[in-house]
Amino acid sequence: MNNPENIEADDLPDSRGHFGNYGGRFVSETLMLPLQELETAYLQCRNDESFRQQLQQDLRDYVGRPSSLYYAERLSEQVGGARIFLKREDLNHTGAHKINNTVGQALVALRMGKTRIIAETGAGQHGVATATVAARLGLECVVYMGVDDIKRQALNVYRMRLLGAEVVGVDSGSCTLKDAMNEAMRDWVANVDTTFYIIGTVAGPHPYPMMVRDFQTVIGEEAREQMQRQHGQLPDAVVACVGGGSNAIGMFHSFLGDDGVRIYGVEAGGDGIETGRHAAPLGAGEPGVLHGNRTYLMQDEDGQIIETHSISAGLDYPGVGPEHAWLKDSGRVDYVAVTDDQAMAAFHQLTLTEGIMPALESSHAMAYAVELAAGMKPDQAVLVCLSGRGDKDVHTVAALQGIEV
Amino acid sequence: MPATRIGARFTKNQAAGKKTLITFITCGDPDLETSLMLMRKLVDAGVDIIELGVPFSDPMADGPVIQKASERALAHHVSVGDVLALVRQFRQQDSDTPVVLMGYLNPIEHKGYEGFADEAVAAGVDGVLTVDMSLEESANYREVMNGAGLDTVFLVAPTSGADRSQKIATASSGFVYYVAVKGVTGGARADFVEVAEKVGTLQKQSTTPVAVGFGISNPQDAAQIAEFADAVVVGSAIIKQIEEQPGAAGIEAATELVRQIRQAMDE
Structure with missing residues (x-):
């Protein structure tokens, strides 16, 4: 057990993605390699001056x-x-604020040579921000959204479709954000070779909480x-x-x-x-x-x-x-x-x-x-x-x- | 850790030149009585090991068939406690067939590893397969489960490299489960040539028996997998029978499918 008082926030997460007792990587085995690849690629990007410059330019001129x-x-x-x-x-x-993160992750996706982007969304803001960067970079984009949320957020659904994204309704469980995230994970596990999963928040398996935080x-x-x-x-x-x-x-x-x-x-x-x-x-x-x-x-x-x-x-x-x-x-x-x-x-x-x-x-x-x-x-x-x-x-x-x- | 029912079953089958058949059903789908009856019938039809699914609200690694089975079970709040009670009932008539609980970490974590392990062993459970428990996070989990006498089964995936596969096989006890396809349960049929190659490597890397599952839905495929793997796992195809025909007819259809799979594997 780590005593939170003895850890500096800047040092977190540790190399296995732990924030004290929290975080980590709890996924089915098929996703372990893609997550390791993502972590490696992201850490390279983070230390790469040309990546940082590109990100800064995008944040200034596009965002x-x-x-x-x-x-x-x-x-x-x-x-x-x-x-x-x-x-x-x-x-x-x-x-x-969602676009700060999607711009960053999309640049990582490009560097990894991925051609297809998937995302989950609740209110639709992250879905729109993802569809936006996918349109800009010419990447295929699929957004998972609970069918209840699709009803509540019709405007954002239409925005995503205008941006060329496919919006897939999720009717399992409670038909909301958590179920959309389950479904995006299932898509990713089946399409790991071509697909980059842009998670919209500081949750999910390591390195997402760290990477999304860094972009925000x-x-x-x-x-x-x-x-x-x-x-x-x-x-x-x-x-x-x-x-x-x-x-x-x-x-x-x-x-x-x-x-x-x-x-x-x-x-x-x-x-x-x-x-x-x-x-x-x-x-x-x-x-x-x-x-x-x-x-x-x-x-x-x-x-x-x-x-x-x-x-x-x-x-x-x-x-x-x-x-x-x-x-x-x-x-x-x-x-x-x-x-x-x-x-x-x-x-x-x-x-x-x-x-x-x-x-x-x-x-x-x-x-x-x-x-x-x-x-x-x-x-x-x-x-x-x-x-x-x-x-x-x-x-x-x-x-x-x-x-x- | 002394040999468990799982180890004993593999040893017995190997001696008889027979491959091991493992079936997955979701506990409490559509109700607990059906599950108990089904477990007994499956054993009669030639199943060696029963994987009993512990329903979870967010089954991220499962395809639509098992997702819906979980939802049907959760509609009447089937809990870890109910699953263990069912195993206890099953054990009253069957002290021989290994039972592995398969599910997700949160219900176990919520109960606490120690409490869960002790109760599971007391109920007659032999092993646990926790889909979202990765090797990296598993040190304490393995210590507690193995310490209580439960085998810990882990998954190896098509994306797992050779080094990693070896580590997982070593961390696994009872058997190690090779996931035949990149994807969720009940999905596409695997490329069997590739699967055979990966399973061959795993068998060389460790003495732990290798079971193959995901996307195996009929007697022909099961027989083909049984040519090289130590065990075959069938899940969604059985649950589908229960889903399509409620009551006794579904149980009979599921049992008949398993009978045919057993026969094809033994031929």
Whole structure:
């Protein structure tokens, strides 16, 4: 057993993909070689100057980085506490942080000579970001999506099809993100020679949690520098929503060594943790093994994975990245939950005060940030990762208000 | 670790010049009574070892047939405890046929390795095959399972290199399971020439018997595999019979298929 307090975050994962007791590589044997090949290829890319230059150029010219840091002045005044800063990942190409990772993994895929890309998606943001890079590079693309999510996210399904991707409905299990991930794994196992699997979050078997994190840390690196430049100092608190946890890891990493910065990960509280209808494995789950890694999971007394609930399809996942599990146990990050209703209120509040419509995922981070800021002083600052824009959620919001658009 | 029922069965078959037939069924599909009846009938039809599938909500390595079987079992909450209770019942009439529990890690992890191993041995289980337990992660798992007297069966895949295959065969006890195809259970038929070559290498690398499974669905294929492998595993093809014809008719159809496979292997 590793004592989390004695490990530096920068050293993780270890060579076998472990973050303390979490992470690792729990897959059927057929996938072990492809995962080793991927790890080798990725580590070569990471140390290769020409790869880094290409990635930086793509992030600048194609994604539109750096994304801006915005001081939400009216919102801060309305809340009446700390100053609230938004890291605007919603301004990226395709409207969310997901593209940071798909651009990176697609470059790795090209270097490995793979011609076919597969992905899983829940809300459709990662699917769209994958279909986008596949279109740009001329690669075949298949996206697996639960049939329930296909119904909830029709707009993104159509976007993926416009981008030339094949969207395959998954009708097994709970017909949502976790089942889409199962199906993508089954595709990969049958087509390992030609196919690159772009996982959209910091979960899955090693090296995915490490690789996706590395591609997302640009969020926090930029934000840390921008805070110092625009605010004159580091924030007092950093807040991000956590489903699988890729935007959160990307934001948190640069601040883990800053002892004065409190860090909060916000899970989906759904109808409330006490109702059992939520998607908060860190807050109310237990460690277990799913999708290739050991982490906190929502599971029943028999070790079966249970259905989650969140108004936000992107947070509707029973697991969480293993590095978050480790950060929770280490005490460095506080994981909290926000209900559907609180997230909806934050969605409307930000839209009305700042003219920024956040994704329902990001609305969870906003809800907690607003609550936190209210109890802080005006010379303090809260940095929020605004991970995506809310256009995709307009139908959901309208339906809640009984309006058909 | 003393020879288990699995080792004894292989030794006995080898002495008789007979290949070993292993069948997979999902426990509790569609109910526990059917599974128990099926296990007994399969033994009567000539099955040597029963792989009993522990249903899991997220069977990543399985094709549609076993996925649906798992869902049917989970519809009435078949748990690890129920599976062990069923093995205990089976053992009341059969103290001879080895039973291997096959499934995914989380239900075992949730119970705790020690608790699971002790209860499994007490129920009469002989081995475990945990699909998503990789060799790299398995040190503690093997120590606990083997320590309790359970064989640990691991998979070797077409993608496993020679060095790795040797390590897996060494870590395996009872038998080592060669996955004939890149893909999920119940999928395409393998290239048997390639399979024979890989199995030959494995047999040279270790003394652990080699079973071949994935995509073997009929007597002809089983007989062909039995020419070079120590054991043949059939799963989805049997479950399909249960799925297509509920009740006694399905059990009879599954049993008949196994009878034919046994016959073809013995010819």
